[in-house]
Amino acid sequence: MKKMTMLLCCFSLQILFSQVGINTSNPQKMLDVNGNFSSKYQDASTGLFYELTNYKNDLAGSPTTTMSIANNSSLSAATEYSLLGIGKGAGNFVVKDANGISVLQFNAGITAFISQTTTASTSFWGQSTGSNPYSRMEVGNASGASAKVETNTTNGIQFTANSISGTTQSTYSFPAETGTNGQIMALNGNTTSLTGKLQWKNISDIMILKSPNGSCYKITVNDSGVLSTSSIACN
Structure with missing residues (x-):
């Protein structure tokens, strides 16, 4: 030998x-x-650069190990690339091209996914640390309109919609408890409000009619099954 x-x-x-x-x-x-080492290769047929680096400081100055495929030898100057990076307690995967960018990121107890183009965006956030773990899913467009669903152990489920101007149009919190047979969900018993908490209500509690002159009446029934109305304040 x-x-x-x-x-x-x-x-x-x-x-x-x-x-x-x-x-x-x-x-x-x-x-x-x-x-530490770095290996880089350019494919002559595509012009793409394939790189592996086992110790490199990221933008925050933390050492990472990275793998990438890019259309430029310098990743910061590339207009299209795929990048996989891992560091102490963190990891991320990024894909960028002419259509936009998508990012998947992991930290201890935190997960984030963001996908963005020139016309729209989607995102998901989740955190399992702390006393109030939560998740959030959101969609939006370039005009400013968006909608998101959030969940956490304190408030349960909440839905929010924003108008094109970015102003909140509606926010609804869903009840954590289960309703009884025949009940329906109503917004704080007020069907005209745009913000508040949804509640389980008896149908008889929200059957409110408005007369031609603008007065409001609630429909009730007695033990004989006879319907009647009673005047109530309009909300």
């Missing part, structure tokens, strides 16, 4: 039984690198 060792200016290269070690005299794999 042959063993060959080459000493260069900055590292030692040892070949032993078809194993190559850089900066180590005891390689455990076909290629064993003890230190």
